[in-house]
Amino acid sequence: MTARMPRRTAVLYCRISRAKDESVSLVRQERALRELAEAEGWDVLEVIHDDGLSGTRDRANASRALEMLRSGAANVLAVWAFDRWSRQGLRAVADLLDVLGTKPGALFVARDKNLRSDDPLFQVWASILASIAEMEVGHTRARVQAARAEHLSRTAPEEQRFLGGVPPFGYRAVPNPHGAGRALSVDEYEAHVIRSAAQRLVDGEYLASVTRWLDAEEVPTPQSPARRARQAGRPTAGLDRGSWRMTTVRNLWRSETLLGRTTRRETLLNEHGGALLDAKGKPRTARRLVVDDAGLPITRWAPVLDADTFARLKARLPDTGRVQPRRMASWLSDIAFCQGCGRKLYVQNRKRARGTDRSFRCNGRVDALDPCTAAATINVGRLEAYIEDLFLSYGGHFPEMIREEHLDAPDAALELQDIEHATQDVLRAFRADGADYVTLSARLETLKARKRHLESLPATVRIIERPTGRSLADVWRDLDGDLAARRDHVRQVVQRIYVGRVGAENWHRPLDGERVHIVWNPDREIDPYGEGLVAPPVPSTGRGV
Incomplete structure (x- = not known):
């Protein structure tokens, strides 16, 4: 009596690109695969759906279906079409063939073209179809990018x-x-x-x-x-x-x-007009503004900010580099200088038996080429207390002022900036191989003409200072703990502080105008000593202040 062959167990994998009723929907795929399983005598263990995912992304469900074949939980993996399995190209074929090679009894079937792994030509056909699918993905991406670029270039509302x-x-x-x-x-x-x-x-x-x-x-x-x-x-x-x-x-x-402008990702080009490649050999891309035929940005939506505020923001926030300053050691940093040589004083910490000593010190004492012969050193806490007392005594009653810059023609200034960028783009295009010199020359002349017109318009920056209703002493108390803000606040009335050197016998002598010389802001008209505003002391070494 002949033994009956055990029935095969199958996992059915269905996939569409978007969840919508289309010619080969998930429902139709599953129905066709179940009919195939019934005709072949397979027991369906599980039906796995992938709905609305891109064919170039790793799909967890597809990996799970392949893992069922690898583990032996199922010995048939059936899909509607091979490109429904994956469009990732030969890598996907290699993974599938690896599983089929280690599991002699495993079977892969693509329903629409009756592509079966037990066919001697399966490996050849699968490789060809994977290559075609991979190219189609590239063509589809190019078509989508071209369509987006064409649409974004339109200016009609x-x-x-x-x-x-x-x-x-x-x-x-x-x-x-x-x-x-x-x-x-x-x-x-x-x-x-x-x-x-x-x-x-x-x-x-x-x-x-x-x-x-x-x-x-x-x-x-x-x-x-x-x-x-x-x-x-x-x-x-x-x-x-x-x-x-x-x-x-x-x-x-x-x-x-x-x-209200739009950006899109563009491939960067080298001097010959080809794609600029990164270290891995892939094209480098960058986000660029969508521009019109003249190379100027297209405004597509209502702006959130006005041009004046945006221009001031761009100046406030550099594209690269450090925006937030390094952690400050004192609110007198960048204000305190050495009276002996004019160098800036820096805070240095020294551990002592009684604790850490924080002092402003002149680095000129260790400069072999231009040493400071009267390098100043002073305790940070003592200097801060002395300056705070003078600042509040002589300048605390002054009103707090806000300085505002207003551009009379912000839109024109912003457009001039856009024209400058567009001009640079045209000049780069001139250097590319096969450049259309006639079109580029006409575009450059258009930009130059528009620039001349805008530059002929009156555009000035107005500086306005207005009081906030608070005194500098009120603000000082509110800024307790914010070193950077306190420094900026002091600078409203103090330009610089020069600290002189004293001998060991006078180290603990109370601070005075001889040891600590303050250069007040002349705009505030502060004259604490009744002697008129005096010039900063001349450094003894001849270094510039």
Whole structure:
């Protein structure tokens, strides 16, 4: 009597790119695969769906289906079509063939073309189909990028649709008032946050302080679940609001999206017009503003910030480099100088039996090429107490003033900046191989003509100082513990402090105007000694002050 062969066990894998009713939906795929399993006599252990995921991403469900074949939990893996299994190319084929090679009884079937792993030509056909799928992914990506670029270059209001993704901070996606699709509208809650933070930064507040303020106000970060829920009108209680970082704040408040502009990722080109490659041989990309035919940025949405505030923000927040100063040792740092040589005094800590001694010291004493012959040293606490007393005595009654810069023609100034960037882009394009010199020359002449016109317009910066209603003494008390803010505050009435050297016999003598010389701000008209404002002392070594 012949023994009956055990029935095969199968896992069915169904996948579509988006969850919508299409020609080969998940339902139709599963029905066709179940019919195949019944015809082949397979027992279906599990049906696995992947719904709405990109074909170039690792799919956990696909990996689980392959793992069932590898472990022996199933000995058949059936899919509707081979490209539904994966479009990741030959790497995906290698993984599949590795499993099939280690499990002689395992079977892979692609239903639509009846592609089976027990066919002698399976490996050849699978490799060919994987290569075709991989190329199709590249072609699809190129088509999508070209379509996005073409759409973003349109300037008519009725054609300015939002192409999807996470709305830029300060905006929300709304139904397009000019037609189909979505558009961006100013999110008033986020716009208020942006304007408040911008004013803080423009007024001189440090980036770290503004970052802490955003966290303290529990403002949801751009990618946080709480933000998505709030913009969708859902409750945000218990949802993650994210944590603000200084880098995020700097990049966001420098972003031209706050002016209603759009960026897109572009491949960087080398001097020959080819793609600029990174260390791994992949094309380097960067986010660039979407511009019109003349190379000037296109404004697509209502701005969140005005041009004047944005220009001042850009000046306040450099693109690279340190924004937040290093941790300060004293609020007299960068104000205290050595009377002997004019060098800046630095705080140095020295451990002693009674504790740590913190003193301002002149480094000129160890300068072999230009030594300071009267290097000053003074205890930090003593100097701070002395200057604080003088500052409050002679300048505490002065009103606190806010200095504001106003640009009479901010829009023109911003456009001049845009023209400068566009001109640089055109000049770089001239150097590329195969450059269209006629088109580029015409674009350059257009930019130059517009620049001449804008430069002929009157555009001046007005400096306005206005009192806040508080005295400097009131502000001083409020700034207790904020060293950087106290230093900036003292600078309103003190330009520099020069500390002289004393012998050991006079080390503990009370400080006076001879040991500590203060150069007051002439705008405040302070004359504590009744002698008129005096010039700073001349350094004994001849070094410049």
